[in-house]
Every structure is written in C-alpha cells, then in structure tokens.
Amino acid sequence: MRPWKVLSDTPVITDHWLGVSAVRTELPNGMVLDPYYVVHEKEWAHICAFDEAGRVVLVRQYRYPAMIASLELPGGIIDAGEDALEAAKRELLEETGYASDDWETVGTMFPNPARQANRLHLFIARNARRVAGQALDASEEIEVSVESVASVLARIVSGEFSHAMHVASFSRCLLRLERLRLEA
Numbered sequence: 001m002r003p004w005k006v007l008s009d010t011p012v013i014t015d016h017w018l019g020v021s022a023v024r025t026e027l028p029n030g031m032v033l034d035p036y037y038v039v040h041e042k043e044w045a046h047i048c049a050f051d052e053a054g055r056v057v058l059v060r061q062y063r064y065p066a067m068i069a070s071l072e073l074p075g076g077i078i079d080a081g082e083d084a085l086e087a088a089k090r091e092l093l094e095e096t097g098y099a100s101d102d103w104e105t106v107g108t109m110f111p112n113p114a115r116q117a118n119r120l121h122l123f124i125a126r127n128a129r130r131v132a133g134q135a136l137d138a139s140e141e142i143e144v145s146v147e148s149v150a151s152v153l154a155r156i157v158s159g160e161f162s163h164a165m166h167v168a169s170f171s172r173c174l175l176r177l178e179r180l181r182l183e184a
Contacts, residue, residue, distance in 0.1 A: 002028040012037070041118040044111070045088040046075035046166065048173035049098055049125040055146040056170075057098050057128055062141065063163075071155060072166045074098075084121035092125060094135045096144045100125035106176050111165055122169050124176065149174070 005026040013020040022035035049057040056073075063070045074095045078087040085103060093099050106122040136142060147155075152170060155161035161170075 004028070007032070007034075009038075010035075017041075037115065039112075039116045041111075041116055042080075043078040043084065043118050043121060044075060045078055045084055045091055045121045045123065046073045046169040047088050047092045047123050047125055048073055048106075048170060049092055049096070049100060049128040051098070051146055052127050052129060053146075055148055056152050057092075057096055058145050058147060058152070059095050060143040060145065068162075070163050071161045072163050073169055075166075075169075078121065085123065088121065088123045088125075092128070093132060094137075095140075095142050097130050097132045097134050098125075098128040098144075099131045100128040102126040104176075106173055109165075109168065109172070120165060120169070122172060124173050 007024040007026055009024075010022045011019060012022050019040035021038045021040065023038055024032065024034040025036050026032050047057075051057060058071055059074050060069050060071050062068070074092045076087070076091040076095070078084055082090075085105065089099070089103070102125065104124040104126070106124055108119040108121050110116070111118065111120050134142065134144070152161060156167055156170070161167065
C-alpha cells in the first residue's frame, strides 16, 4: 500500500481531551480529499484484571454520548511522558482500588485507524487484589464489580457489555490466555 500525501493539515479543534484536523491529502491515484478529518486523541490503556479466584474486575460508568451506564474493563488515558504499563497500573488502582504484582503486556490496537492515529495498549493483571479505595477524578463515578469469565461472555452476547473497544480488548486477552494454555 502506498501512503497518502499530506498537502496541508489545519487544526480545527485543540484542547486537553482531543484535537481535530482538517487535512488536504492526495491519494496515490491522484484524487484529492479536502477536507479529510483526523481525530487526535491520547494513547489509552485497558486492563483485563483477574482476581485471585480468576474473576474479571469490571467497571460501570455513565457514557454521555450513548446515554448508557457502560460495563467495561478498567482503563484510561496515558499521560504525556508516562509509560503505558505504569499508566495501566495507575488506572487500575484509581478506578477500582485493585493492584497486581503479575502483569503481562498483551499488545496494542488502533481504536479506529480510519480517523484516529492513537493506540490502545492492552494488559493482563493476574491475582489482582483490592488494596485501597477508589481515587476517582472529579468527573468520574465508577461502580466496581467482579464477574466470572463466563458471565462476561454472556454479557457480551446479550449486548450488556457492548463497548466495542472493551469487547475487543477482553477477547484479545482471552485469546492470549488460551494460547498460553495450549503452549504449556
């Protein structure tokens, strides 16, 4: 695949949470797209945390654009200059009060490479245990629960666990664990 040629890149929105650029770009076949909007977001981390009984640590929080209380994996924004694993550890502790000494990096994914360039970093935390209370941001209201893998899978099938990036993250973690089991 040949890359597109950027002819101009004009910021439309720039703030703490996201940026949007109007890009004038030329495709390899000579066609010019103007504007082609690109969303700039920070890198994210998702944590598939399993407690000592093998249950999954989940969070539920209100998502205004969809107007739902969304059941998800813990996770959040990686701050500038912050290592992805350190951000994952911080987010798990802040959102749930859980911590782990057994972390595995699963990899990265692009949330929506058609419009965004940011990556989602994915981690497994084993033997997670509650060590503190939540330390939420002023804009956060998060309920914590732990559920069996079977229960999470059932919630995916029913549509209750419906945030696409979290479904993808959970699925990728399960595939990683299954691969490790088969290799053992």
